[in-house]
Amino acid sequence: SELKLWGGRFTGETDPLMNLYNASLPYDQKMYNADLDNSKYYTEGLLKAGLLTQEELDEIHRGLEIIRGEWASNSFVEKDGDEDIHTANERRLGEIIGRHIAGKVHTGRSRNDQVATDMRIYCREALDNMAKILKDLIGAILQRAEQEIDALMPGYTHLQRAQPIRWSHWLNLYATYFTEDFKRLKQIRERLNVSPLGCGALAGHPYGIDRELIAERLGFDDVIGNSLQAVSDRDFVVEILFWCSLFMNHISRFSEDLIIYSTAEFNFVKLSDAYSTGSSLMPQKKNPDSLELLRGKSGRVFGSLSGFMMSLKSIPSTYNKDMQEDKEPLFDALLTVEHSILIATGVISTLTINKESMYKALTMDMLATDLADYLVRKGVPFRETHHISGEAVRKAEELNLSGIDKISIEQYKEIDSRFENDVVDVFDFEVSVERRTATGGTAKSAVLKQIQKLRTELSS
Numbered sequence: 001s002e003l004k005l006w007g008g009r010f011t012g013e014t015d016p017l018m019n020l021y022n023a024s025l026p027y028d029q030k031m032y033n034a035d036l037d038n039s040k041y042y043t044e045g046l047l048k049a050g051l052l053t054q055e056e057l058d059e060i061h062r063g064l065e066i067i068r069g070e071w072a073s074n075s076f077v078e079k080d081g082d083e084d085i086h087t088a089n090e091r092r093l094g095e096i097i098g099r100h101i102a103g104k105v106h107t108g109r110s111r112n113d114q115v116a117t118d119m120r121i122y123c124r125e126a127l128d129n130m131a132k133i134l135k136d137l138i139g140a141i142l143q144r145a146e147q148e149i150d151a152l153m154p155g156y157t158h159l160q161r162a163q164p165i166r167w168s169h170w171l172n173l174y175a176t177y178f179t180e181d182f183k184r185l186k187q188i189r190e191r192l193n194v195s196p197l198g199c200g201a202l203a204g205h206p207y208g209i210d211r212e213l214i215a216e217r218l219g220f221d222d223v224i225g226n227s228l229q230a231v232s233d234r235d236f237v238v239e240i241l242f243w244c245s246l247f248m249n250h251i252s253r254f255s256e257d258l259i260i261y262s263t264a265e266f267n268f269v270k271l272s273d274a275y276s277t278g279s280s281l282m283p284q285k286k287n288p289d290s291l292e293l294l295r296g297k298s299g300r301v302f303g304s305l306s307g308f309m310m311s312l313k314s315i316p317s318t319y320n321k322d323m324q325e326d327k328e329p330l331f332d333a334l335l336t337v338e339h340s341i342l343i344a345t346g347v348i349s350t351l352t353i354n355k356e357s358m359y360k361a362l363t364m365d366m367l368a369t370d371l372a373d374y375l376v377r378k379g380v381p382f383r384e385t386h387h388i389s390g391e392a393v394r395k396a397e398e399l400n401l402s403g404i405d406k407i408s409i410e411q412y413k414e415i416d417s418r419f420e421n422d423v424v425d426v427f428d429f430e431v432s433v434e435r436r437t438a439t440g441g442t443a444k445s446a447v448l449k450q451i452q453k454l455r456t457e458l459s460s
């Protein structure tokens, strides 16, 4: 127990499995930068409070940078008793600059405010990186939407052909989801960027340390206003896990669409070899594994959210070791989402579309709404036109015609006398699509406007 920073009051040995069970160093060492910055600026606060001399501070900073170099070059040597990143760094600092000075760093600080601070610093950077790659994904989608603006395809409800839309309109659907995710990410980052440091174990700092100064030096926007909450709170972890889960939901739906569109039955899109794999038995197979994994991993990420919510829900105030269970689900979710964004970006920027198959999948019955709209333009109430158009669909079926465009003008007049010769103009997919000019619609002008709007939102 001498090896342990808290060993003073202990006489018995810790069960070896308990040491393993308790240790977080295997996974929290990735926060080493945050932890070293924490000590770097916390000790500036100690200097200002008169608890360190300038010479001691310089020595500490020198030691911290040596440790940083060791982690960065993978040469940090872990020792028995290094429970977590905080104890490991402190132990090593003592070895480098001597325990006399190193032993002052933790004055007034607890691992409770320390870990809460490290986590926020780490998350902040992870979210910034996430925002960057997410922006690239959206950029790739918007670029396609612009380049392939002319391709038409069926839009679906209930997975049944509904109305003709532009392929780029479908792309914009997900670009819009992902842009909302992007904005949500910024909001979460803003909320989490407040500093717990200087709250001690739970009750506050006994040396009147300048928390605001330390917070500012660490890049925080504010300090947390209650010391108990500062060390208790992991809502930011929950928010990130929720963000990850919702994002993966969007990615999953995006993937599901593309999996369907890539079947031989649809043949709308073809994945590049880079994101497909083969079958060990059937030589002809090319499977969309990338998309299936994107869909499948959404379950795993949601599991991290629900799992951690369960860990958190009955923790009494303030710090309890249960809270260490925030890290593995968080780090796993962040990595999974990061990889998912990169894979999705690769998939969408390398697939090819089959414009002919998309167009061939359009059927005249998908213009039944347009037929109803035709009569609306002649002054007939929509409820009535809906019914009349339905009759036309039935008539085409009864007469065994290939579509409502094959009904003759005379037959149309029999259905309703208000049909005139110009009804034939309805039976054009391009015309149908181009009517949807109102904001948000699938007409070319409206789609281009959406692209513009999303680009603006992403750059602000």
Ligand code: ARG
Pocket (backbone or CB within 6 Å): 024, 028, 084, 111, 112, 115, 319, 321, 323, 324
């Ligand atoms: N490794 C711990 C964690 O991640 C650090 C905080 C330990 N605090 C304590 N009072 N034991 O939560």
